[in-house]
Amino acid sequence: MTTMRVTVGSLAYSGLAAIQSTSSTLADLQARLSSGNQILQPSDNPSGTVRAMSLRSEMARNDQYATNADDALAWLSTADTTYSQTVSVLQQARTLVLQGLNTGTNDATANAAVAQQINGLRSSLIALANTSYNGRPIFGGTTAGGAAYDSTGAYVGDTGAVTRMVGPNMTVPVSGNGPAVFGSGSSDVFAMLSSIASTMTTNPAALSGSLSDLDAAISRVSDAQAGEGATYQQVQNAQTAQTSASTSLKTQLSSIVDVDTAQMAIDVTTANTAYQAALQTTASVRQLSLLDFLK
Amino acid sequence: MTNWFAGIGQAMSGLDAARYGLDVVSQNIENADTAGYTRQTIQQAAVVTPPLSGIYTSRTAQADLGGVTVASTDRSDDPVLDARVRTEHGVGASMDTSASTLNMLQGVLGEPSSTGLSAQLSAFWTSWGSVANAPDSSGARTVVLQTAQTVAGTLQSLSGSIANVATQTSASLDSDVSQANSAATQLATLNGQIAIGNAVGQNVNSLLDQRDQLLDTLSKLVGGVATIGANGAATVTVGGQALVSGGSTAALSVDASHQVSVGGTAVALTGGSAAARVDLLTNTIPGYQAQLDNVANTLVAQGNAIQSAGYDLAGNTGAPLFSGTGAAGITVALTDPSGIAASATPGGNLDGSNALRASQAGSSTTGADAVFASLVGAMGSASALANQQQSTQDAVVSNVDALHASTSGVNYDEEVSNMLTYQHAFSASSRVLTTIDEMLDTLINHTGVVGRA
Numbered sequence: 001m002t003t004m005r006v007t008v009g010s011l012a013y014s015g016l017a018a019i020q021s022t023s024s025t026l027a028d029l030q031a032r033l034s035s036g037n038q039i040l041q042p043s044d045n046p047s048g049t050v051r052a053m054s055l056r057s058e059m060a061r062n063d064q065y066a067t068n069a070d071d072a073l074a075w076l077s078t079a080d081t082t083y084s085q086t087v088s089v090l091q092q093a094r095t096l097v098l099q100g101l102n103t104g105t106n107d108a109t110a111n112a113a114v115a116q117q118i119n120g121l122r123s124s125l126i127a128l129a130n131t132s133y134n135g136r137p138i139f140g141g142t143t144a145g146g147a148a149y150d151s152t153g154a155y156v157g158d159t160g161a162v163t164r165m166v167g168p169n170m171t172v173p174v175s176g177n178g179p180a181v182f183g184s185g186s187s188d189v190f191a192m193l194s195s196i197a198s199t200m201t202t203n204p205a206a207l208s209g210s211l212s213d214l215d216a217a218i219s220r221v222s223d224a225q226a227g228e229g230a231t232y233q234q235v236q237n238a239q240t241a242q243t244s245a246s247t248s249l250k251t252q253l254s255s256i257v258d259v260d261t262a263q264m265a266i267d268v269t270t271a272n273t274a275y276q277a278a279l280q281t282t283a284s285v286r287q288l289s290l291l292d293f294l295k
Numbered sequence: 296m297t298n299w300f301a302g303i304g305q306a307m308s309g310l311d312a313a314r315y316g317l318d319v320v321s322q323n324i325e326n327a328d329t330a331g332y333t334r335q336t337i338q339q340a341a342v343v344t345p346p347l348s349g350i351y352t353s354r355t356a357q358a359d360l361g362g363v364t365v366a367s368t369d370r371s372d373d374p375v376l377d378a379r380v381r382t383e384h385g386v387g388a389s390m391d392t393s394a395s396t397l398n399m400l401q402g403v404l405g406e407p408s409s410t411g412l413s414a415q416l417s418a419f420w421t422s423w424g425s426v427a428n429a430p431d432s433s434g435a436r437t438v439v440l441q442t443a444q445t446v447a448g449t450l451q452s453l454s455g456s457i458a459n460v461a462t463q464t465s466a467s468l469d470s471d472v473s474q475a476n477s478a479a480t481q482l483a484t485l486n487g488q489i490a491i492g493n494a495v496g497q498n499v500n501s502l503l504d505q506r507d508q509l510l511d512t513l514s515k516l517v518g519g520v521a522t523i524g525a526n527g528a529a530t531v532t533v534g535g536q537a538l539v540s541g542g543s544t545a546a547l548s549v550d551a552s553h554q555v556s557v558g559g560t561a562v563a564l565t566g567g568s569a570a571a572r573v574d575l576l577t578n579t580i581p582g583y584q585a586q587l588d589n590v591a592n593t594l595v596a597q598g599n600a601i602q603s604a605g606y607d608l609a610g611n612t613g614a615p616l617f618s619g620t621g622a623a624g625i626t627v628a629l630t631d632p633s634g635i636a637a638s639a640t641p642g643g644n645l646d647g648s649n650a651l652r653a654s655q656a657g658s659s660t661t662g663a664d665a666v667f668a669s670l671v672g673a674m675g676s677a678s679a680l681a682n683q684q685q686s687t688q689d690a691v692v693s694n695v696d697a698l699h700a701s702t703s704g705v706n707y708d709e710e711v712s713n714m715l716t717y718q719h720a721f722s723a724s725s726r727v728l729t730t731i732d733e734m735l736d737t738l739i740n741h742t743g744v745v746g747r748a
Contacts, residue, residue, distance in 0.1 A: 007334075007704025008327040010697050017693050042401045042675025043682055049406060050672040053413040057657050057664060060417040064424040064654060071428050135431065142638070142646040144431070144608075160646045164428065171651070257407060289707040294715075 015282035022275040029268050038259050048256045055253045062246050065167055069239045072164035075133050075174035076232045082131045082138065083225035086181075087218055089128065090189065093121050094214045097196060100204040101211075108201070115200040122193040126153055129182055129190075136162070139178035148178045153190025155179055166238040172231050181224045182217075189217045301360070302731040308362030309724030312339055315365050316717035320710050327705040331508040333370040334705050335500055340366040370500050373702050374523060377507060380695045381521060385514040385566030387685075387692040392571035394685040396464055397678040400583060403456040406671045412453065413671070415446050416594075416664050417657055423601075424654035426637045427647035430608070436632035443598070443616060447625045450591045454622035457587065461580045464572050465553065471569040472549045475516045479531065479544045482509045486528035487542040493526050503527060513538070517547065517555070518566025534562025553577050579677070586670040588621040594663035595625060597656055602629075605636030605649030612636070613649075 004010075031040055042049040100114050129139050129149045140148030140157030148157040155178050162175035182189050196210050319337050326332040342361030405411045419442040425435040485506050492499035506529055513519030519531040519538060531539040536557035538545055545558030553576040554561050555569065564570035595617040602613030613636025618628040629635070637650035657664050 004698075005701045005704070005706055005709075007700050007706045009700030009704035013693060013697050013700055039407055041398070041678070042404065042406055042671050043398070043678035044675075046672050046675030046679055049675050050668045052407040053664075053668050053671065056407075056409065056414060057417040057420075060414075060421050061655070061658065064421050068424065068428060134429065136645060142430075142640075142644040144643055144645050158642070158644055160640060160644055162645075163648065163651070165424075165651055165654070290711040291707060294711065 011285065015278070015285070018278040019275070019282060022271060022278045026268070026271040026275050029264065029271055032259050033261075033264050033268060036259055037257055039257050045256075052253060052256050055249055055256070059246065059249045059253070061168075062242055062249060065165065065242050066239070066246070068164045069166040069235050069242065072166055072172060072174045072235045073232065073239075075138060075162070075164070076228055076235065078131060078133045079138050079174075079176050079228050080225065080232070082128050082176075083181075083221055083228065086125065086128050086221050087225070089121050089125050090214060090218045090221065093118055093193060093196070094211065094218070096121070097200075097207050097210055097214065100200050101207055103204060111200050111204055115197040118193055118197040118200060122153070122190055122197070125182075125189060125193065126151065129178060138162075139176045139181060141175060141177070149182075149190070153188065153194070155184070155188075164235075166235050167241060170234075170238055172234055172238075174231070176224060176228070181221055183220065187213075192217065299735075303728065305360060305362035306724045306728040306731065308342070308364060309727070310721060312337075312363045312365055313717045313721035313724060316720070317714060319368060320714045320717065323705045324707065324710050327707065327710075331504050331511075332705070333372050333500065333504050333507075333703040336369050336371060338366040338369060339363050368498055368500065370503060371703050372503075372507075376695070376699055376702060378521070380699045381511055381514040382566070383688070383692050383695050384511055385518045387688045388515040388568045389518070389566055389571040390681065390685045390688045392467075392568040393575065394678070394681040396460065396571070396575050397579070397674070397681045399460055400457065400580070401671075401674045401678045403453060403460065404671055404674065412446070412449050412590075412667055413664065415442065415449055416667065418442050419446050420654055420657035420664075423637075423650045423656075426635060427650035427654055430637040430645045430647045430650065433632050436608075436635045436637075439635055440627060440629060440632055443627045443629075446594065447617065447627050450587070450594075450622040450625050454584065454587055454591075457580060457584050458623075461576060461584075464575055464580070468549055468553065468569055468572040468576065471516045471567070471572065472547050472555065475513055475519070475533075475538075475569070476544075476547050478509050478512045478516070479539045479547065482506065482513070482529060482531065482539045483542050483544045485509065486539070489527040490541075499527060514567060516567050517569045518564050533557050534564055536560050536562050583670065583674060584622075586666070586673070588623075590663050590667045590670060591622040591625040592620060593661075593666050595619070597659070597662055601649065601653045601656065602636045604639070604652075606638045606641045606643075607636050608633040608638075608643065610638075610641050610643030612641075 032038060039045050039048055039052065096114050096118055100111060103110055103114075126149050130137050130147045132138060132146070135146070137143065137146065137148040137157060142160030142162060143157040145156060148155065150156050157178050159177075161173045161177070163171045164174050165171045179188070183192070192210070192213055196207060199206055199210070316337055316339075319335050323334050340363070342364050406413060408414065419439070422435070422438045422442045426432070426439055429435050485502055489499050489502050489506060491497075492502060506527075510519070510521045510529055510531065513531055513533075514521070517533050517538075519533050522530045522532075524530065524541075528541055529539065530537065530541070533547065534555070534557065536545065538547060538557055547555065547557055548559075549555045549569075553573050555564055555573060556562060564573055598616040602616045605613050607613050614629060614634055616627065616629045616635075617625055619625045635650070638644055638646035639648040639652075640646055656662055659665065
C-alpha cells in the first residue's frame with residue numbers, strides 16, 4: 001500500500017495529539033504570563049534557578065550593607081559633633097591658661113575663679129567623652145557598661161572597636177578609641193586639666209608648659225576627627241557602590257526570572273492561533289465519509 | 296459433466312458469502328471506536344471439486360465448479376508492529392512516571408521564589424548582621440532564633456514532603472504489581488480459550504484483541520515481553536522470568552526494599568511504570584533525601600561552629616544553636632536570645648564581630664546555602680532531562696500508535712465500499728439463481744409440449 005490508511009482511530013489520535021500539544025503550550029504560556037515568572041519550577045531553567053537563588057541572597061547581603069552603612073554614618077556623625085565640641089572646650093581651656101599666665105600670682109581670687117572654670121570645662125569634657133549613640137558610649141569600645149569614663153575621668157571602656165561591614169570585605173571602625181582621643185594614663189586630658197586647675201590656684205606662672213600639652217591634646221582630637229572624616233567619606237563611597245550594585249543585581253535577577261511581556265504576548269497569540277486551527281481542522285475533517293454521498 | 300442443479304448450490308454459496316461479508320462489515324463499523332478492536336476481513340476462495348477419475352473422463356474440461364467459500368476471517372494486524380507498540384508503550388510508561396514524579400519532587404522545593412528555603416537561609420544569616428550592629432538589642436537576637444526556627448521547620452517539612460512522595464510512589468508500585476498479577480491471570484485464562492478455539496476452528500479474533508490489550512497492559516505496568524505461540528497463546532516474561540506461560544502464571548511480588556520478584560525469583564525490571572518507580576524508590580528519592588539531610592547537617596555544623604567561636608552576652612562560650620541530625624531531625628537548641636554568641640572576645644562585652652562573620656556565612660561555597668543550591672540544580676536538571684525524554688518518547692509513541700491505528704483500525708469509506716461490493720454480489724447471485732430457475736422452468740414446464748393446444 002503506497003498511502004497510509006486513515007482510520008477512525010488514527011484520525012482521532014492525530015487530531016487529539018495536535019489539540020493536546022497546542023493547548024498545553026497555551027496553558028504553559030498563560031501560567032508564565034499570569035505569574036510574571038519565566039521560571040515556574042527548577043526544570044524550566046536549572047542553571048537560571050540556581051543563579052536566581054544566589055542573586056537573591058546577594059541582594060539580601062547588599063541590603064544588609066545598606067543598613068550597616070546608615071548605622072555607621074549615624075555613629076560617625078555623632079563622633080564628628082563630639083570631636084568639634086571637644087576641640088572647642090580644649091581651646092577655651094587654653095584661653096583660660098593664657099589668661100592665668102597673664103594675671104600671674106597677683107590675683108588669687110581671679111585665679112581661683114579661672115581654676116573653677118577649668119574644672120567646669122573638665123566636667124563637660126568627661127560628659128563629651130561619654131557621648132553615646134543608641135545607648136552605647138562611642139569612645140568606650142565594646143564595653144557593655146553605659147559609660148566610657150567614670151566621674152573621676154578614669155577610662156572604664158575596653159580596647160575593642162565597634163565596626164560596621166559596609167561592603168563585601170569592607171569593614172570600617174565607627175567608634176572612637178577613648179585613650180587615643182583623650183590621652184591615656186596620667187597624660188590624659190582629664191588629669192591634665194585637674195593639674196592645671198590646681199597649679200592655677202598655687203603658681204600660675206608654672207603653667208607655661210601646659211600650653212604645649214593642651215596644643216598636643218587638641219591636635220590629637222583633630223587628628224581623630226580627620227580620621228573619622230576619611231572614614232565617613234569611605235562609607236559614603238561604599239553606599240554609592242552599594243546602590244549601583246543593588247540596581248545591577250535587580251536587573252540581572254529580572255532578566256532571569258521575569259517574563260518578557262512583549263515576547264510573551266506574541267507567543268500567546270501564536271499559540272492561540274495554533275490551538276484554534278487544531279480545533280477547527282479536527283472538527284471539520286471528521287464530519288465527512290462516503291456515507292454522506294450514498295443514497 | 297456438471298449437475299443440472301449445481302448452479303443453484305453455487306448461487307446459494309455466493310449469497311451466503313455476500314451475507315457473511317456484510318456481517319463482517321457490520322461488525323467492523325459497530326466496533327470502529329472500540330478500544331483494542333482489530334479490523335477483520337474475509338478471505339473468499341473459489342470452490343472447485345476435482346473430477347472423480349475413472350467415472351467420466353470425457354468431459355474433464357468442465358471441472359465441477361462448487362461456488363465460493365469463506366476461507367478465513369482475518370485480523371488486520373501486523374505482529375511485528377504490535378510488538379513494537381508494546382515495547383514503546385512500556386518505555387513511554389516508564390518515562391511518564393519518572394517525569395511526573397520528578398516534577399512532583401521539584402515542586403516540593405518551591406524554588407525559585409522569594410519565600411523558599413533559600414530565601415529563609417538568607418534571612419537567617421542576615422539576622423546575624425542586625426545582631427552585629429546592635430549586640431545589646433534582645434529584639435535583634437530574638438529574630439536570629441526565630442529565623443533559625445523557620446529554617447529548621449522548613450527543612451523538616453521538606454523532608455516530610457519528600458518522604459510522602461516516596462510513600463505515594465511505593466503505593467503506586469504495589470498497585471502496579473497487583474494490576475499486573477490480575478492481568479496475568481486473565482491472560483492465562485484467555486490463552487486456554489484461544490488454544491481451544493484455534494484447535495476447533497472457531498473464530499477467536501475478539502479473544503485475540505483482548506489478549507493484545509492485556510499484553511499492552513503488562514508491558515506498560517511491568518515491561519512484560521510477549522512471545523506469541525503458534526496456537527495464538529502468549530508467553531510473557533518479566534526481567535527474563537516467565538510470568539505467564541500458557542494457562543499458568545507465576546506470582547509477581549514486591550518486598551519492603553522495593554525488590555520485584557517473579558515466582559519468588561528477584562528480577563530487574565526493564566520497562567513499564569513499575570521499573571521507573573523501583574528506580575525512583577531505590578536511587579533518586581533516597582539520593583535527594585540524603586542531599587537534603589546534608590543541607591541540614593551542614594547548617595547544624597555551621598551554626599554551631601559560629602556559636603563555639605564566639606561568646607554570648609554574659610561572656611561565656613556560645614552554646615550550640617542547632618541539635619539533631621538530618622533534615623527530619625534538625626531542631627533549634629538555643630532558647631535564650633542572650634545566648635547568641637555575637638562577641639569574638641570573652642568578658643561580656645558588646646563586640647559584634649562574631650555575629651558579623653556569621654552574617655557573611657551565606658556566601659560560603661561549602662555552606663548550607665551552596666549545598667541546597669546544588670540540590671535544587673540537580674533536581675531541576677534531572678526533571679528537565681526527564682521531561683525532555685518524555686516528550687521525545689511521546690512523539691515515538693504517537694507515531695507507532697498512528698501506524699497501529701492505520702494498520703488495524705477501521706475506515707468507514709473502506710467498509711462502506713465493501714458493503715456496496717457485497718450488496719452487488721448478493722444481487723448478482725440472486726439474479727443467477729433467478730436465471731437458473733427460469734431455465735429449469737423452461738425445461739420442466741415448456742419442454743415436450745409441441746402440438747399441444
